[in-house]
Amino acid sequence: MTGMPTLADLVWARGYTDPAWARRHTTSGRELVPSRSVWRGPGTASALPIAPPGALDGLTFTGPHGQPLTLPELLAAAETDALLVMHRGTVVHEQYLHGYEPHVPHFNASAAKSYLGLVAAVLAHEGQLDRGAQVAKYVPELAGTAFGDAQVDHLLHMGTRMSYAGRPYDKALEAQRYFAVLAPQLRPYGYTGPATIREHLATARATGDPGAEFRYENGNVEALAEVLRRITGTTTSALLSEMIWSRIGAEEDAYYLLDADGTEAACGGFSATTRDLARFGEMIRCGGAIGDRQVVPEPVASTIASGVPDGYSRRVRFPAAPPEAPATLSYHDLWWIPNDPYGSFMASGIHGQRLFISPALDLVIVHYASQIVSPAVPQVPLVKAFLGIGAHLCA
Template identity: 25%
Template sequence: MKGRNKDAASLPPVSGGAFWNPDEQVFGYREIKKIARHHVVQRGEHVHALPVAVQQISAQWTWNGQAMDVDRYMEAARTSGVIVLKHGQVILERYNLGRTEKDIWLCNSVSKSVTSMLVGAAIQDGAIKSMDDLVTDYIHELKGSAYEGVTIRQLMTMTSGVKYSVEDDMDPRSDVYSLWYPVLESDVSPVVSYMRRMPRADQPGTKYNYSTADTHLAGILVSNAVGKLLSEYLSEKLWQPYGMEEDAVWTVDAAGYEHAGGGLAMSLRDLARFGQFMMEGGKAGGVQVLPPDWLAEATSAQVIFPSRSDRYDRIGYGYFWYISNDGYDHSGFAGQRILVYPNNKVVIAIHSAWLNENQLNRPEYVQMQKAFVEALHASAVAHR
């Protein structure tokens, strides 16, 4: 199968995954557990069924004057898998690039929304008292830094105000890569070491600035609050009770903390199940995992974007979720997506390995995926 005959030892470091060539990217995203230090998110004994609907959808649309369908798109955009659920039933599921439904795939920044969910679970469990608690109450190493006075709410809406460069996945000098360089501080996450040296750029709560660092800190915060590994807590709160089908893996930093902003790898079906869990009100195994009022806040625009400032036409940002007029989503580098449309009871999950040698190609891929998602959503809404 294409992309499977690679040697994990020959790949560049995971922190440089944006610079993998196309074959390395396909192998690396699927076989991340062979490449990076990680913790396993263990599944349980039962599996949450995803029944296949009798009637399937077959989206068709026009892109740049050319007729497109799902298969043409998946080849053009190097998509390894796409699944669409409506009312919890599968109405489309396809795989590509030598991948099967059993393979996990690195979700990149889609991981941020799973971290968001774990913050809500910790609030429901009483381990975190309030979104207005201070970050430094849970990460003591940040006391005296620019995070002094920053609330969990501000951390999760990317309004911490701590200086952090605009993320450029193709620039090795960007903060998003510098975060992971080892800092010689025993048992301290490299992210904590790096970010506690950063100055304050804006008053907390006043300016949105997309920051993987803030998400990683949110993961450390949850782990400290619940006294467990983030991967262990995710298994306990979601993977086992909801019935995920495959073990997931979560890559870790030099201190053993999970990369909460981008290191989670799971199967495509389990990514869709996560979206379904959110749409069902945050319940797993008959237990309310997420506070309903918190869930409503998390998936509402806490930050409003300037008109047409977002490349996917989103209106704002919630708690590590992008917000649109008809739902919420998150995206990850190289074409990873999870989209939830509560009013239409539709979930769409996509895994990809976009070409990345030429950064100028990326806007075209984004717009192509936007058209793809719109066609999938329209077909799902029309499905009876």
């Protein structure tokens, strides 16, 4: 959107700037709207070896204004709820703040996009999903929409351009409208818009050719999730449980938030504990395996950062970055790639949620937060901090 929002649009701009709203929703999602469990499976939880405390003592980091910060100061600036650092398969630091507890699932926000991207990549590797197929082949109801006329691979790389219901596209406002689809309590008085995710997707019309450029938009992931449901004949929750969660030795069920149709909010409605997300990340770091058990095909797990197709190798800008920030990241199968020397990649959510995996540094970091999103609150350079932690641990 260009210029000031209209008075009618102002209601959609609230939410991200309210710290109480952020923390309430990141830790209590299933108390607010319906949810569906992602079953951990029948087995016992896998062990997480724990090193003696003190591995990160004395480290300093760079703050949002370039100032030096201690670890406690960094975590305070990032509104951190939990930080777990694994190095070479051992937990070297685990910390919980603001009353958040290890057994409580925490909202992952858009980090959930990457988990669905991994599931899609596995199904494509196994021949069940055709990346080059038009989405409407799998979901005929989306024919004529921006997503139905795109290819599956366009969804996996945020390669569509669209507007919803004829509105000028504005990323932040459309994110708020998407949340209103899920949660009636977030709808303004007199709301008459879509009441389900499928209704929301049906209003999207293309404003440019798919694959021409990167545009970060939730609808790509929701359309992809519907494709995977049609292919497998099961829910997103059951699919993630069957393919991933029940096979990593998770301690707790995860869960997805649901819309009025009972459809999972695949683009960001996922919650899991810190330790279980660390188990998931460690499995990926180890080439898709846990011990001698292969959970994800090795060619899929090992090429998240290196398998970016030529057409998608262009650099992109992080969603929360200011417009003048340089485009330094890549994006592949819904994972962010920092293009550092260590082959790192990450899942990232709006309030500071990160699953950071760095194969060359033997590093997995889970960071949960309730960061305020506002131009008045500079974002903490978490990736730089994570790389500093990895370099310190490898020294």
